[in-house]
Amino acid sequence: MEHVNLVHNIPFFSIFLAMFCGIITPLLKNGKVAHKVHMIMVLIVMVMSAILLMSVVKNGESFTFMMGHFPAPWGNELRAGPLEALMALTFSVVMFLTVTGGIEFIYHDVVPEKQSLYFIMMNAIFGAMLALVYTNDIFTAYVFIEIITIASCALIMAKGTAQAMVGTTHYLVISLLGSGLVLLGICILYSITGHLLFPQIKEAVMELYQTGEYAFPLLVVTGFMFIGIAIKSALFPFHSMLPGAYQAAVPTSSGILSGLVLKSYIVLGIKLIYSVFSVDVMLNLKIMDILFVFGLAGMVMGSVYAMRETRMKRMLAYSSVAQIGYIYMGIGMASRIGMVAACFHILAHAVTKSMLFLCCGSMVENCGNKEQIYYMRGAGLRNPLAGIGFTVGALSMVGVPLFVGFISKLYFATASIYAPGKMAAVLIVLGISMILNALYFLPSVIAIWTPVKNEDEENKKAVISPAFGVSIVLFILINIGMGIFYRPFISMIEMGISLLQ
Secondary structure: OOOOOHHHHHHHHHHHHHHHHHHHHHHOOOHHHHHHHHHHHHHHHHHHHHHHHHHHHHHOOOEEEEHHHOOOOOOOEEEEOHHHHHHHHHHHHHHHHHHHHHHHHHHHHOOHHHHHHHHHHHHHHHHHHHHHHHEOEHHHHHHHHHHHHHHHHHHHHHHOOHHHHHHHHHHHHHHHHHHHHHHHHHHHHHHHHOOOEHHHHHHHHHHHHHHOOOHHHHHHHHHHHHHHHHHHOOOOOOOOHHHHHHHHOOHHHHHHHHHHHHHHHHHHHHHHHHHHHOHHHHHHOOHHHHHHHHHHHHHHHHHHHHHHOOEHHHHHHHHHHHHHHHHHHHHHOOOHHHHHHHHHHHHHHHHHHHHHHHHHHHHHHHOOOOOEHHHHOOHHHHOHHHHHHHHHHHHHHHOOOOOHHHHHHHHHHHHHHOOHHHHHHHHHHHHHHHHHHHHHHHHHHHHHOOOOOOOOOOOOOOOOOHHHHHHHHHHHHHHHHHHHOOHHHHHHHHHHHHHHO
């Protein structure tokens, strides 16, 4: 009898458990029970992901898992290595802490009879993100892209306000444009290769590229798929859906959408680069250069838009546009260290931006739901923990040493040395972006710590829930911990990328 490796089953069980909880949650009419089921599921996936990560790193291996042991073309495959396991663990930790810290927002902003429905979407979005991380099948990736799209729109419109409906509609229209381009690319790719699994597609693509056959369709395919992924992940100039959506959504939803959902598309894009098209093909088709240019533009323009914004939630949304630009800049360098920097920044942004949205939501609530930065003066004094969390997140995004954001920016600068033709552009734009980051984050930090004179009611201390307090403290410790003890993460990413090629 064939030996069953339980560790190799973890990717499947992680996705299955999340989707199964999404199926049974409609039977739970009580939102608090649905919340407990969700948290238990995420915790189990977190533990399984940690076990998987330790196993693949210890053995220096990656593996594929055939669903039902049916070979291609009938079967479906999952793939796991250090990179996938690290991303799955990070997504689990950030999901757990964001929902823990933001549960009061959900109970307050979502009507009781819809709270269980909210967690259906949370379970679906979590399972779909894990599927994008682990999948080794291109059509399966598309299916879960669409699940994320639908679930994301549900999370945005959970408040049920007119503003939420407008933000959801805008988000849906732009997001479906990206999905459509990805689907077109998959259809053409299948028609010229005859395969859906990544390894077989890569073999066919390399053969077509070397023979010159279907040269133009191959260019169209890569263009469609990566423009689609760029739209889904809000790369500039495809970012217009973010500000309205994040402003209107529950802070918990904004933290998940910005910190995790956008990154799941990028992780899929990185897997496509290595496992389907190869870096050499992407370079020769100039796709990497295009991603690089738009990444640089996003770094600057996202920050410029953030500087002009007077409402804190919208400012954080534009900040996400800038940070997505960093990731695409690293990918566009087309070097090993550039990709390592991009992957590390995915982790850095996930653990930082989710904390920023939670802290922002808490401070806005303490200020009578006034979102303008001017009216948030003294918010840090009324809610010290949220103020400290926001300050740590802001300093991390600016790139101050000892915080995780500094390490990713340092690696971007280091990566530029290995891309001589792009070094000057990287260093100049990196410097400009960091200055612009400081110009919109630091005034916000100063504002929340500025006392409001002669307004006793405004200076009253806020009541901080234990769940919010624990979540923010852990986010802060993770941020600083990753900023100081970053080498294990870099090593795991490097190993993962080596095995992915």
